[in-house]
Amino acid sequence: MLYDGHCHVASTRFIPRRFLEDVARNVHRRLEARGEAPSLARIVEGYVTQHQDHLADGLVAEMDMAGVDRAVLLVPDFGIRMETPLAWEDMAREHHAIRLRHPGRFRVFMGADPRRGPEGVRAFARVVDEYGFEGLKLYPPCGFSPSDERLYPYYEICAERRLPVLVHTGPTAGSLDFAPAHPLLIDRAARLFPGVDFILGHAGLTHVDEAGALAAHRPNVYLDIGGFASTPTIDDWPGHLNRLFRLGVNHKIVFGTDWPLGRMAGGLKRLVAEVLEGGRVFAGVPARERELILHGNLRRLLPPESRPRPAPPGDGRG
Secondary structure: OOEEEEEOOOEOOOOOHHHHHHHHHHHHHHHHHOOOOOOHHHHHHHHHHHOEOOOOHHHHHHHHHHOOOEEEEEEOOOOOOOOOOOOHHHHHHHHHHHHHHOOOOEEEEEEEOHHHHHHHHHHHHHHHHHHOOOEEEEOHHHOOOOOOHHHHHHHHHHHHHOOOEEEEOOOOOOOOOOHHHOHHHHHHHHHHOOOOOEEEEOOOOOOHHHHHHHHHHOOOEEEEOOOOOOOOOOOOHHHHHHHHOOOOOHHHEEOOOOEOHHHHOOOHHHHHHHHHHOOOOOOOOOHHHHHHHHHHHHHHHOOOOOOOOOOOOOOOOO
């Protein structure tokens, strides 16, 4: 059994164009230095073209080919920092429609920004209860600390409903803030909310020493490996993952690909085959710990499975 704990719907309906432009600029700069760069506009349009899977049909097809049973869809709240195609409520509704379209394949962690005020808190509680979403997604590079006191009402909701919180850590799009994405900034919230499980997104790849220490010593802190094949500072990701899996915290590591970046790095089927069959990633790792990483840890963190609530009339896109 394989759970992907870190996915996104590859759609320009949910991902701001400015975010894709930021990613494209770094790719262009790298290729330009090698004398291999197409125009920046061409790279941007390539990313836009790759983000037209609005109903997640392509993602499900790739999951089927790769043998991924289920995935967590993360919905970052970029709306205060970047212009987004849809309002927050519309993104929540459309992700619910995607789950209804693909029964049993997805869990959804809905994004929030503490600067939305009390109405944002009420809206989050509402979609969690109406749609049955299973977690909270935070994107601190948009300009806030994950220990910001304005997030405490969200954490109280998550504690009451036993929902995990996935927090982006490490670098991201070039126009966003990297400082709030350091994993140690979750420490205060993790201490004050021991009943909430915090998953540090990408923390198996960046700031590994600090994140590993948090996972080892804070009972409610976990880390994931989302984007392991796409991180530009890791030239040997199978070797990196094998070293990570020997740190003694495998009961705290969640497998994730950060799709659609997995597709851009060669496709889910190839990546999963390298992880499961390549011989390097899990060399020397006991079978029980391998199972924890691939599905056991995430299954423990998620709330009990239930059928997604039907959408109110007129809310789904079909």
